[in-house]
Amino acid sequence: MADTEKNAEVKPAAKPEKEKKDILDEIDDGDLILQNERESVPLTPENAVFTRSAGGLISLSLKKEDGTTEEFERVVILRAFPVTNPDEFLSVREGDGRQNERGHEIGMVRRMSDFDEETGKLFLEELDRRYFTPIILKITGVKEKFGFSYWDAQTTAGNVTFILNNPFNNIRVLDDGRVYINDLDGNSFLIPDAKKLDPYSYRKIEVYL
Amino acid sequence: MKLLFDLPEADQKALDAVRPPEEKTMYCLPFNIYEDRFVDGYMVFTGRHIYKLLEGELLASYSLENACDFKTEVMYGSCGFYGKFDGATVLLCQFVSGRNLPRYSVMVKAMEILTEDKDVTPVTDRTVERFCPKCGRPYIKNSSICPYCMDKKEVYRKLFAMTKGLRLLMMVPFFVSLFGIVCGFIVPKIQAIAVDKYITATDGADKNGFLLIVLSIIVIDLIQRALGVFRNRCAAIAGGKFTLVLKNLLYEKIQSLSIASISRRSTGDLMGRVNNDTGTMQGFIIGQLPDLFYQVVAFIVALIVMLIMSPIMSLFVFVPIPLTIFLVSKLWKTVETRNRKSWVLNTRTGRLLQDILNGIRVVKCFGQEEREITRFKESSVRASCQDESNAKLFDTIFPLIGFAIRFGSYLILLYGNYKLFQGEMTVGALHQFNSYANIIYGPLLWVTFIPRNISNFLTSASKVFEILEEEPEVRDIGLPIDIRIEGDIHVKNVTFGYETYLPVLKNVTADIKQGEMIGIVGHSGSGKTTLINLIMRLYDPNEGEIVIDDVNIKDISQEALRSQIGVVLQETLLFSGTIRENICYAKPNATDEEVIEAAKTANAHDFIMSLPEGYNTLVGEKGYSLSGGERQRIAIARAVIHNPRILILDEATAALDTETEKLIQDALNKLAKNRTTLAIAHRLSTLRNADRLLVLDKGRLAEFGTHQELLDRKGIYYKLVMAQRKMAMAAKELDA
Numbered sequence: 021m022a023d024t025e026k027n028a029e030v031k032p033a034a035k036p037e038k039e040k041k042d043i044l045d046e047i048d049d050g051d052l053i054l055q056n057e058r059e060s061v062p063l064t065p066e067n068a069v070f071t072r073s074a075g076g077l078i079s080l081s082l083k084k085e086d087g088t089t090e091e092f093e094r095v096v097i098l099r100a101f102p103v104t105n106p107d108e109f110l111s112v113r114e115g116d117g118r119q120n121e122r123g124h125e126i127g128m129v130r131r132m133s134d135f136d137e138e139t140g141k142l143f144l145e146e147l148d149r150r151y152f153t154p155i156i157l158k159i160t161g162v163k164e165k166f167g168f169s170y171w172d173a174q175t176t177a178g179n180v181t182f183i184l185n186n187p188f189n190n191i192r193v194l195d196d197g198r199v200y201i202n203d204l205d206g207n208s209f210l211i212p213d214a215k216k217l218d219p220y221s222y223r224k225i226e227v228y229l
Numbered sequence: 230m231k232l233l234f235d236l237p238e239a240d241q242k243a244l245d246a247v248r249p250p251e252e253k254t255m256y257c258l259p260f261n262i263y264e265d266r267f268v269d270g271y272m273v274f275t276g277r278h279i280y281k282l283l284e285g286e287l288l289a290s291y292s293l294e295n296a297c298d299f300k301t302e303v304m305y306g307s308c309g310f311y312g313k314f315d316g317a318t319v320l321l322c323q324f325v326s327g328r329n330l331p332r333y334s335v336m337v338k339a340m341e342i343l344t345e346d347k348d349v350t351p352v353t354d355r356t357v358e359r360f361c362p363k364c365g366r367p368y369i370k371n372s373s374i375c376p377y378c379m380d381k382k383e384v385y386r387k388l389f390a391m392t393k394g395l396r397l398l399m400m401v402p403f404f405v406s407l408f409g410i411v412c413g414f415i416v417p418k419i420q421a422i423a424v425d426k427y428i429t430a431t432d433g434a435d436k437n438g439f440l441l442i443v444l445s446i447i448v449i450d451l452i453q454r455a456l457g458v459f460r461n462r463c464a465a466i467a468g469g470k471f472t473l474v475l476k477n478l479l480y481e482k483i484q485s486l487s488i489a490s491i492s493r494r495s496t497g498d499l500m501g502r503v504n505n506d507t508g509t510m511q512g513f514i515i516g517q518l519p520d521l522f523y524q525v526v527a528f529i530v531a532l533i534v535m536l537i538m539s540p541i542m543s544l545f546v547f548v549p550i551p552l553t554i555f556l557v558s559k560l561w562k563t564v565e566t567r568n569r570k571s572w573v574l575n576t577r578t579g580r581l582l583q584d585i586l587n588g589i590r591v592v593k594c595f596g597q598e599e600r601e602i603t604r605f606k607e608s609s610v611r612a613s614c615q616d617e618s619n620a621k622l623f624d625t626i627f628p629l630i631g632f633a634i635r636f637g638s639y640l641i642l643l644y645g646n647y648k649l650f651q652g653e654m655t656v657g658a659l660h661q662f663n664s665y666a667n668i669i670y671g672p673l674l675w676v677t678f679i680p681r682n683i684s685n686f687l688t689s690a691s692k693v694f695e696i697l698e699e700e701p702e703v704r705d706i707g708l709p710i711d712i713r714i715e716g717d718i719h720v721k722n723v724t725f726g727y728e729t730y731l732p733v734l735k736n737v738t739a740d741i742k743q744g745e746m747i748g749i750v751g752h753s754g755s756g757k758t759t760l761i762n763l764i765m766r767l768y769d770p771n772e773g774e775i776v777i778d779d780v781n782i783k784d785i786s787q788e789a790l791r792s793q794i795g796v797v798l799q800e801t802l803l804f805s806g807t808i809r810e811n812i813c814y815a816k817p818n819a820t821d822e823e824v825i826e827a828a829k830t831a832n833a834h835d836f837i838m839s840l841p842e843g844y845n846t847l848v849g850e851k852g853y854s855l856s857g858g859e860r861q862r863i864a865i866a867r868a869v870i871h872n873p874r875i876l877i878l879d880e881a882t883a884a885l886d887t888e889t890e891k892l893i894q895d896a897l898n899k900l901a902k903n904r905t906t907l908a909i910a911h912r913l914s915t916l917r918n919a920d921r922l923l924v925l926d927k928g929r930l931a932e933f934g935t936h937q938e939l940l941d942r943k944g945i946y947y948k949l950v951m952a953q954r955k956m957a958m959a960a961k962e963l964d965a
Contacts, residue, residue, distance in 0.1 A: 074317035094318040102305060115318060149323065151305045152262060164562075165377075168367060178267040183367055188573045204367050205327030208306035227566045 061085075063112055063127040070095075070139050078146055080112065082126060096123060097146050103194070106151075107132045110143065153208045154180075156201070159221035168204070171224075175209060182207055191228045199229065230358060232256045232332060232339075232351070239285030240271055247287055252277055255351045256339065258332050260322035262307050263288075272310075272322055274336065276343065279312075281322060291321065299340040301333045308333065312340070328360055374691045376684065384690050388514075391475070398467040402519035405460035410527050412453045414534065417664035419446055421657030429656050460519075468515035475507045475693065482697055488767040502696060506689035513686040521679065524672035531668040538662055539654075545640035546666045553633050560626050567619045574612035581608050634670050641666055709786030714793045714874040715778045716743035716905035718764060722773035725763055732771070733759045735928040746906040748919030750946060755925040757909045761877050764907065765794055777875075795873030797897075799880040801857075801864040805849030808837055811863055812844075816871045827870040832896040833862035858889030865896050876900060878908040878915075890914075913953065922946060 061067070063082075073079040073094050080092040094115035099106050108131050114123030132140055154177035161172040169184050182203040184190040192200045199211040211217065214225055234257045236244065244254075252275040260270045263283060270283035281288040291314055298313040303326065310321045310333045324333065339352045360367050361375035368375055392399060419442055427439045483499055535543040585592060585601050592601050641663060648654040718741040726732040734756045741747055749757045762768055763775060766782050775782050782790060792815070803811050812827055813819040819827075824844060828834040836859055840846040846853050848863075855863070868876065878897060894914060900906075901918075910916055922939055924932035924946050932944050939946040 075314070075319035077318055077320060093316065096302070148265065149304070149309075149320075152265070152307045152323070153305070154267075175267075177262075177265055180267055185367070188569065202306075203327075205325045206306065206308075206330075207325050207327075227570055 058124050058126070060125045061127040063129045065135055065139075068112075068127070068129075070135070070142055072142060077115070078142055080126065092126065095126065097129075097143060097150070099147065099151065100128075102151055103200075106147070110147075152177075153200075153210045154178075156209050156211045156217075156221075158218060159224045162224045171203075173209070180207075182209070187228045191225070193229050199225070230332060230335065231362060232258065232335060234259055234271065236271055236273065236282070237269075237285075240282040243282055243285050243287045244273055244280055247290065248275065248278070248280070256336060258329065258336065260310075260324040260329070262323040262325065270322070274339070279321065291319070293340070293344055296340070296344050299337045299344075301330060301337055303330070310336070369688060369692065374688075374695060376688055379687070379691055381687060384687055384694065387694055388510075388690055392471065392514075395467050395470055398463055398470075399514070401463035401467075402460050402515070403522055405456045406519050406523040407526065408456055409453060409523065410530060412449050413527065413668060414530065414665070416446060416449060417661040419449075420664070421655070421661040423657070424660055425655045425657035464515045464519070468511045471514065472507050472511045475510065476503055479503050479507065479693060479696055482699070486696075486699060488762070499696075502692055506692050509685055509689040510693065513682065517682050517686075521675075524675050527668055528672040531665045535662065535665050535669075538658070538665075542641055542644055542662060545644060546637045546669060548640060549633055549636040552636075553630070556630055556633055560630065564623060564626070567615075567622065571612065571615040571619050574608075574615050578605070578608045578612050581605055637670075638663060638666060709789070710780060710784050711786055711789040712778065712780055714785075714790075716874045717741065717778050718875070718905060719776040720760070720764075720773075721776060723760075723763060723770045723775060724772040725759060725768065725770045727759075727768075733928050734763070734770075734925075736773070737925075737928075737930045738773075739923060739930060739933055741905060741907075743905055744903055745920045746901050746908065746918060748916040748922045749907060749909045749925065750911075750916065750922055750949070751925035751931075752927075756928045757925055758879060760925070761879060761907060761909065764875075765796070765877065766790055792871060793874045794877060795868030795871070795875070795900075796877045796879070797861070797864050797868045801860045803848050803855070803860055803863060805847075807842075807845045807847055808840075808863060809844040811848060812866045813870055814867055819870055823870060824866075827866040828863075830869050830896060830899050831862045831866035832892045833859070833866050836862070856889075858893060861889075861893055862896060865893065865900065869900055874904060876904045876906040878906065878910070880909050880911070894918075913950070 061082075067083045069081045071079050071081075075094065077094045078097065080095045082090045082092070084090060092114065096113045096115045098111045098113065100109035100111055110129040110132060112126045112129060114126060129135070129143075132143055135143070154175035156173050156175050158174040159171060160174060163170045169187055170181055171184065172181050173179070182201070182205065184201070185204055190202050190204075192202070193214075194200070197213050197215070199214050201209040201211070203209070211225070214222060214229060217225070233254070236254075236257055254273055254275055256272075256274040258272050258274075260272055260281075261267055263270055268283055270281065270288070273280040273282060277293055279291045279293065281290070291312070295315045296312055298311075298318070300311050302309045302311060304323075306325075307323050308326045308330050309323050311318055312321055313319070324330075335352060342352060358368070358373070361378055363378045364375060366375060366377050423439065423442045423446075427442070480503060483503070532543070535546065582605065585605065592598060641659075645654060645659040645662065649656065649659060718739075720737055720739045720741075723734055723737045724732050725734045737756075737760065749760065751757050759768075763770055764782075766775075766787060769783065777785065777790075795815075804814065809821075809824055812824050816823075821844075825834060828837055828844075837844055837846070840853060848855055848860075890912070897908075897915075898918060901908075908915055908919065910919075916922060917936060919936070921933065921935050923930065924939070924944070926945055932939050932942060932946055934942070940950065
């Protein structure tokens with residue numbers, strides 16, 4: 021679709037007035053195309069170089085097919101399968117979307133391991149920050165009050181009290197036994213294997229599994 | 230919303246050390262994630278710098294000199310606040326979304342104002358908090374009620390005010406309960422006399438006296454039951470009336486609220502308040518409250534009587550009480566969690582079943598019957614296992630509790646018999662005492678439920694009152710004008726956002742002349758529908774004004790305004806009822822002639838006549854199912870019937886096939902004649918008919934002019950048309 025745009029801009033400049041009048045008659049009626057996206061390309065070590073940006077985030081310099089290079093001051097990296105396949109299919113997107121707009125996709129990284137170790141570290145650093153999911157080590161107390169349940173826990177990110185409004189909905193068990201907890205504030209917590217928790221913690225969470 | 234938090238002392242010191250004295254703190258917000266750990270840090274915003282502070286240490290400071298592009302990004306499990314400083318994007322801080330995302334979103338706007346407009350007046354924001362500012366606990370869902378901090382007396386007071394006219398009726402259960410208590414104490418006494426004087430009496434007894442006693446027991450019992458019937462009837466009437474009043478009040482209020490406050494809540498939530506919460510209130514006032522009263526009085530009276538009869542034996546009654554209360558409250562939690570779990574599993578099974586039955590075509594098409602059977606089996610087996618284990622546990626627990634409660638009676642029996650043998654107590658007195666002991670246990674079992682019942686009731690009541698007391702946001706001014714609209718619309722410098730800090734429309738100005746047809750074009754999210762919502766005055770603009778025929782729409786009464794605007798939406802909603810009823814929804818007193826006229830204008834007459842019952846055919850959920858195009862044409866007829874001066878078409882022809890679209894387009898063209906028409910559209914055919922096109926881009930008015938003018942301009946619209954043209958040509962080539 022990037023092509024479409026380019027052609028559209030070149031053609032009319034060459035052909036003046038007359039053609040325009042006929043434009044509408046040539047077209048079968050249809051919806052206007054309201055998207056204006058760039059075409060996503062596979063990103064490999066051959067065409068993409070990721071570096072740490074001046075602001076501590078990730079910059080990308082992308083070699084295009086026509087030999088030119090496009091520089092991105094900052095890119096956002098998202099996982100396509102954050103839960104089931106975190107290290108493959110990473111979507112690299114423009115970082116300069118305005119407030120509440122996701123940037124367009126520049127391309128996808130098939131496997132994180134396609135890139136060298138340095139780049140892998142860079143990816144992981146960004147991804148760990150973006151997918152901030154502390155692991156629950158111990159549940160120290162659960163209190164039910166006014167329709168909410170308050171949980172005290174020790175996690176890899178420190179001690180927390182988190183609030184669930186409906187534990188049966190907020191606690192999600194995957195087929196492989198991992199337990200994800202999403203609290204009222206938007207935090208996510210992970211229990212890799214509930215059965216490996218100490219007996220007290222397990223008793224507290226058991227009923228919801 | 231709170232945007233200026235108090236800085237801890239240590240942080241304040243660290244800040245004072247680096248901050249020039251003339252810089253004032255404008256905003257101070259918390260952040261809580263730093264280097265993969267939960268922390269309590271603060272971001273301090275002055276007019277010139279942003280300082281990042283954590284535990285008495287200055288982590289970073291950023292100058293606003295060359296700063297731009299502030300934004301928040303929603304990540305997974307947290308959010309980030311970003312900004313661009315000297316061309317380099319920086320993650321300023323990371324925080325948990327729930328409490329702080331709205332605050333930082335405001336900060337984005339505030340920073341924009343600071344850096345671009347150099348305006349140093351702090352912004353304020355009216356967004357409602359989701360957490361209690363006093364105690365930090367979450368509010369009850371979709372409300373601003375903190376169950377911990379709410380003024381309970383206030384709720385009771387309001388409730389009492391609402392019972393006006395029903396009070397006498399509502400007092401009946403209390404009086405009857407009192408009588409019940411009296412009877413409850415008299416009967417054992419009479420029984421005691423019967424035992425002592427007649428049954429165990431060795432000498433020749435007086436038969437008449439005995440008959441009298443039996444008779445009096447029967448009479449008391451009869452009276453008690455008759456009063457019971459009376460009490461329940463009164464309760465039912467009072468309860469029914471109370472709920473009726475409450476429900477109607479609530480429903481009226483909901484209808485009068487603006488779209489803004491209604492769309493803040495889900496339909497389910499509002500329905501819940503009308504149905505369930507009023508029900509909970511009724512149940513409490515009519516059922517639980519008199520019961521509570523009864524139990525408390527009975528307990529106190531029984532206690533006094535027993536103490537008088539035999540202090541030592543009364544003591545025995547209390548021996549098992551602490552144990553029982555402890556057991557009941559402990560076990561009840563388990564019982565409840567387990568019940569809830571089984572309920573969840575059963576609903577899941579039900580939902581699965583519903584899902585599969587709804588999608589049965591998909592299941593069959595893809596040949597997935599086997600898999601779905603297994604899935605359902607797994608789910609239902611889990612649910613039934615849970616039910617079984619619950620039943621096993623409960624069947625063990627309840628007899629045990631029963632035993633614990635009865636334990637006191639055994640002690641009484643033991644001690645009582647000892648007394649009996651010593652001749653210090655009669656059989657009748659023992660029996661009487663035992664009966665009273667049983668009265669005491671009833672209230673005791675209740676104790677554990679009382680707090681929960683009261684808190685449920687208070688929650689429901691405050692949710693209901695919250696709606697009843699809400700001030701409508703869009704409201705008529707003191708003396709609204711009823712004008713006859715001609716159709717000139719002037720949009721003057723309008724800025725609007727559903728959240729004040731996230732403007733959807735930015736400084737839009739457009740003059741629309743009477744009778745013009747305006748096509749509105751733009752990407753999704755560019756503010757097309759919002760603009761129309763503002764013209765219909767479903768919302769009021771934050772800045773600027775909308776003027777129709779030289780009158781600000783705020784001065785026109787909402788009724789007059791809406792009755793002269795006709796709307797056709799992409800999603801057509803037909804209410805359950807006949808076609809005729811649906812067409813004259815906005816004008817219930819329309820004549821048959823008008824209805825047919827409207828249907829003809831909408832090109833709907835012919836297909837309506839082909840239906841078995843013509844205009845009286847039932848449509849909607851239970852009725853005849855119409856195709857999308859047919860429904861659309863009925864919607865058009867509905868818009869046309871009251872001959873609106875302004876017509877609004879919100880993607881009315883998208884999602885239809887070309888043939889139907891032509892019919893509808895034709896109907897719309899007839900409709901648009903001599904009326905000011907605003908049409909959101911993607912179809913070129915619709916746009917071609919428009920006198921002028923209004924192109925919105927990210928909330929700003931990008932282009933405004935005739936089709937030809939915009940093509941000449943080679944702007945956004947031109948690009949869109951060209952892209953469309955290229956697609957069409959490619960399709961043609963493919964066909965060839």
